Amino acid sequence: MTQIGLRDRKKVRTRRVIEDVALRLFAEQGFDATTIDQIVSEAEVSPRTFFRYFATKEDVVLADYSEQLDDILEDLSSRPFQETPWESMRAVFRTMASDPGRRSKMLPRAQMMANAPSVFARSLQLQAGWEIQLATALRARSGDKTDEISPALMAAAALGIMRAAIRRWSEQANDIDLPEFVDECFDRLNKGFGS
Amino acid sequence: MTQIGLRDRKKVRTRRVIEDVALRLFAEQGFDATTIDQIVSEAEVSPRTFFRYFATKEDVVLADYSEQLDDILEDLSSRPFQETPWESMRAVFRTMASDPGRRSKMLPRAQMMANAPSVFARSLQLQAGWEIQLATALRARSGDKTDEISPALMAAAALGIMRAAIRRWSEQANDIDLPEFVDECFDRLNKGFGS
DNA sequence: CAAGATTCTGACAGTGTATGTCAGTTGGCA
DNA sequence: TGCCAACTGACATACACTGTCAGAATCTTG
Numbered sequence: 001m002t003q004i005g006l007r008d009r010k011k012v013r014t015r016r017v018i019e020d021v022a023l024r025l026f027a028e029q030g031f032d033a034t035t036i037d038q039i040v041s042e043a044e045v046s047p048r049t050f051f052r053y054f055a056t057k058e059d060v061v062l063a064d065y066s067e068q069l070d071d072i073l074e075d076l077s078s079r080p081f082q083e084t085p086w087e088s089m090r091a092v093f094r095t096m097a098s099d100p101g102r103r104s105k106m107l108p109r110a111q112m113m114a115n116a117p118s119v120f121a122r123s124l125q126l127q128a129g130w131e132i133q134l135a136t137a138l139r140a141r142s143g144d145k146t147d148e149i150s151p152a153l154m155a156a157a158a159l160g161i162m163r164a165a166i167r168r169w170s171e172q173a174n175d176i177d178l179p180e181f182v183d184e185c186f187d188r189l190n191k192g193f194g195s
Numbered sequence: 196m197t198q199i200g201l202r203d204r205k206k207v208r209t210r211r212v213i214e215d216v217a218l219r220l221f222a223e224q225g226f227d228a229t230t231i232d233q234i235v236s237e238a239e240v241s242p243r244t245f246f247r248y249f250a251t252k253e254d255v256v257l258a259d260y261s262e263q264l265d266d267i268l269e270d271l272s273s274r275p276f277q278e279t280p281w282e283s284m285r286a287v288f289r290t291m292a293s294d295p296g297r298r299s300k301m302l303p304r305a306q307m308m309a310n311a312p313s314v315f316a317r318s319l320q321l322q323a324g325w326e327i328q329l330a331t332a333l334r335a336r337s338g339d340k341t342d343e344i345s346p347a348l349m350a351a352a353a354l355g356i357m358r359a360a361i362r363r364w365s366e367q368a369n370d371i372d373l374p375e376f377v378d379e380c381f382d383r384l385n386k387g388f389g390s
Numbered sequence: 391c392a393a394g395a396t397t398c399t400g401a402c403a404g405t406g407t408a409t410g411t412c413a414g415t416t417g418g419c420a
Numbered sequence: 421t422g423c424c425a426a427c428t429g430a431c432a433t434a435c436a437c438t439g440t441c442a443g444a445a446t447c448t449t450g
Contacts, residue, residue: 006447056436087389149380152363153359156355244429394450398443402440406438410433420421420424
């Protein structure tokens with residue numbers, strides 16, 4: 001009567017092992033200095049198996065990045081409809097920045113991205129995908145169906161804010177309260193930069 | 196009395212040959228389907244030489260991307276000082292979008308980026324570098340020396356606008372006047388998205 | 391519970407990008 | 421003319437990633 005079969009349990013276990021070993025090695029010797037061979041030999045799987053779980057070496061670092069977008073979209077859809085799209089986004093991103101579990105993963109990841117250009121590049125690529133989906137979601141919420149470009153601008157601006165805020169925060173994490181800082185950035189951008 | 200030596204002339208010539216051959220092959224068979232071996236055998240140089248001129252295969256497509264930033268910074272520095280930073284940027288980017296020579300290169304490049312994810316990723320990486328430099332330049336122009344974050348937000352917003360605008364423009368180049376469209380986007384973002 | 395279908399895995403081979411090294415050549419320059 | 425520096429090609433190599441295929445493990449059905 002096992003709901004989840006042994007096969008699926010093994011899958012998540014293998015994935016976890018690879019992820020744990022890889023992240024540990026990355027932390028110990030750096031991302032670039034760590035090879036797939038090293039990871040798989042410590043994780044006791046074949047190189048081929050690694051790529052069945054992760055499309056690229058970079059994706060191990062950014063494993064939970066995709067889930068993050070799902071959370072954003074879900075939170076967004078549960079915001080009250082009378083709210084403006086911008087306000088909804090501000091609230092969603094503020095909430096996200098407040099989650100301690102999420103924040104604890106953010107710092108090491110930010111550090112890794114700063115030292116490994118390929119990881120940084122991959123994260124930008126993923127975020128570009130988010131931007132499109134986010135814009136689509138905003139467009140669906142918007143009252144003005146003829147305005148095609150504002151949602152795109154809002155999505156681009158929001159993600160740009162998050163990047164800038166997280167970068168600044170990761171450089172001096174002690175001095176800054178991330179949720180408030182994000183809030184302030186959203187506010188400042190919405191007030192414009194003078195005409 | 197040759198100002199520029201034969202050696203340097205050969206260098207630019209070699210670079211041009213590689214670039215021309217590569218871009219032609221990319222257009223003919225696609226970016227991913229073209230190998231370095233193909234390029235260098237047609238250009239009659241060794242594979243090693245290719246990488247002396249271009250760090251990555253992607254960089255051939257984005258060859259004049261770096262110059263673009265220099266132009267932006269230069270144009271920015273020659274704007275009148277009484278202008279707000281945002282206004283200056285709007286003018287600079289509008290001017291850039293008006294240059295027909297630049298625009299003619301933009302369309303095929305946008306197409307290439309749409310079909311070759313690695314080229315797109317590389318362009319995002321380069322733009323991230325721009326963002327930092329642009330923010331620094333804006334900070335230098337700003338009157339308020341205590342405000343560290345606004346320049347970063349402005350830079351992120353401006354580049355985000357350009358990406359969104361160019362994407363939209365490249366999808367339907369005939370229907371949109373790019374300079375005006377860019378202008379409108381800058382305007383709309385600066386007016387905020389409602390409180 | 392046995393047998394077949396399905397899925398996961400490892401082993402092997404191969405492609406393509408990118409880098410290190412080093413000797414040979416070529417252009418700059420006194 | 422001859423020395424110095426830069427450019428180049430010819431190796432050799434590392435590493436990420438993909439295709440294939442047979443065998444093992446798990447699930448499923450009679």
